[in-house]
Amino acid sequence: MTPDAKLLPSGLPRIESMEMRGIVKKFPGVLACDHVNFDVKAGEIHALLGENGAGKSTLMKILYGLYHPEEGEIILNGLPVEINSPTDSLNHGIGMIHQHFMLVDTLTVAENVALGLKSTREPRMDLDVVSARIRELAVKYGLKVDPNALVSKLAVGERQRVEIVKALYRGAALLVLDEPTAVLTPQEVEELFHIFRQMAADGHALIFISHKLDEIFALTDRVTVLRDGKAVGSTLTSQINKAGLAAMMVGREVSLSRERPDVTVGKVRLSLKGINAFNADGQQILKEINLEVRSGEIVGVAGISGNGQRPLAETVAGLQPVASGTVELDGQLVTGLPPARMFKAGLSYIPEERMHDGVVKDFSVAENLILQDHIHAPFSKGIFLDFKFIAKHAQRLIQAFNVKTPSRETLVKNLSGGNIQKLILARELARGPRVLIAAQPTRGVDIGATEYIHAQLLKGRAEGLATLLISEDLDEVKAMSDRIAVLFEGRIMGIVTSDEVSTEQLGLMMAGEAAAV
């Protein structure tokens, strides 16, 4: 064996093994990591799976030097190492691709890569040298990047590649990938997985964090499941199935399939005709939107983040001014009316920014349950709130919707994401709407709560509710919707019947190709 065999394509040494032993990390009131063991070897992709708050990100931030553990040690190639900062981990060859891109939009690709590195011409930058090296790495790893491009001009998939190049440039032999596929189309995900597999084959060690079960099976060799800060299981990916993994993750059996019973669809409850809208910068964000949702129907809206989902939801909610076109709710023309009038016309709205637009986080559970309706009976009499009724109402909804809260007076900011989402769902469904806009209703919500929210949406459907389900989770859109509208750059590329369309077809439409169906 030649010595070169131990080197990576980037010319740097491999990390043969990395082991985290007995890691303990406490945050005020939470044990985020409870004696966790985790390891990865060169040439391997090891999945770290768990719900939000299970401790995956915390564990990886410890490995990357962003957090310091109370107990435990990190062992690289058989030797214990101290990692106190990202500088240490980078020096040891550990790189991290963060869930939220760590890129500076106003800088070029080369400047982003060069940031914080010594130049060959201090104090001047040596961007030409950096660019040449980026091109070299790009060729070796099959990553298409233009060093001179401004990051703000890049598409999401390209930014992802810049992040990988950044890590490789710094000599990463071990890469932590924190939910890297969250904002990509299925085709981009496949491309990215191809790159990851190649990197593993070349001798890199990869840690893949995800809560998407399909991706775990598509990509990884081994999987470790975290729950409530503990490693509850570790196995070869080939030796377990989806249901088994889901059960390990949640701690009980969960149903992954969604049954959409046959429902007779009724009259049109929501109708958008020829909607055009612009943002504050004068860019057109909705283009000729025509869409109808009928009673007893769930219409899904798929698309990559930022292609008009939010303006679409806000148009119906009365938050987005429209330049032309009409909005009809339950037969009433409501174009341009304020939210209060939309609610009166039978609309309920679950906004995508749950903490920002969905609740007042310093208000109690009971108060948050009457945000729209506190001004009229039965919640108030004249100018006075009827606290007795409000309390009773809260108690009823907390029970009916299974919201886990210490009491109805607990401040909403102290609830978990899943429970806040259940609370919003409770408020919106209890109002007896005829039309529901559900924007990203299960984003960042654990599997258990997701299962519950889906069941409630299907119950609404059976009772004749017209639901517009906006989601970036393609599996969710496919499983829940009767029909699917795909948004691309503010335009509906096509409306397809969900049972007749493949994920690939949806992916192509999300990337801007017109419907082939």
Place this chain on the structure above:
Amino acid sequence: MNDQLTLMTIVLGIIHSGIRLATPYLYAAIGETFSQRSGVLNLGVEGVMLMGSFFGFYAVYQTGNPWLGLLAALVVGLLMGLIMGVVSITLKAEQGISGIGMYMFGLGLSSLLFKTMVGSVEGVEGFSELRFCVTDTLCLADVPILGDIFFNHSIVTYGAFALVPLAWWILNKTTWGLKVRAAGQNPEAVDSLGVNVDAVRYVSVMVGSALAGVAGASLSISLLGIFQENMTNGMGFTAVALVYFGSWRPYGVLVGALLFSGVNALQLWVQVLKLNIPSDVAVMLPYLLTIVALALPFRRSMQPAALTKPFERGEN
């Protein structure tokens, strides 16, 4: 003929004082540009200028050496910057409020020290005009028109103008400048690459504040040769506005500073010549210009995204 000569003199006078008056604005606003590009809004420039102005003056008053005055102003500026850094970077206080605190502190302390250590308004011999003399009688400053505009300023004024390309070079061409720009835009990204965001910001704020100190001294030991209580009279706040006006770019700041000092010089001459414009209107003119310029919407999009936002690791 005589009228033409007078007009010529007036126009020359306006240009000459415009360039002179740009001096404190340039030091203060270029300094503030560094601070803001790194993500820290230092509203206390005015207070730092007053402190620099006083200590610069006092050092010259005691020693007669203008260079010691400049050094004193620089050091005081650095120290004031350190305080601002501790409050806004380490303790993560609201930047606007702590800046106002710095202003009040500088205003009060410089007045108090002046009263107890000097007492009455005294003149000092500060930096004089360079004049660029080749021989005893032949000076570039005496060249008609050009001489007065280009060759009749003190070294402090030339320094202010030299600072503009230097600042541009540091911000755009050096590794340090890259860190400053990135820290003001996306500190999380900077942190994730193992760069100490707080250190970048401390240095930027302190350098900016040191320059504000020099800006104050340029008034007391170069342009005027005296110190008075509250002698900056809003210049520091104008400098902050100039950074916005100049879209956080040194050359933009230069244009703003010249425009502002030009209008300022114009209004001085309006007053001198007793033209039929109420002097209050003339005094207001530069400030109105600032407000109009700041309201232009396209400038806002160039604002450093993390400006005024303290950085804290791992908030999600």
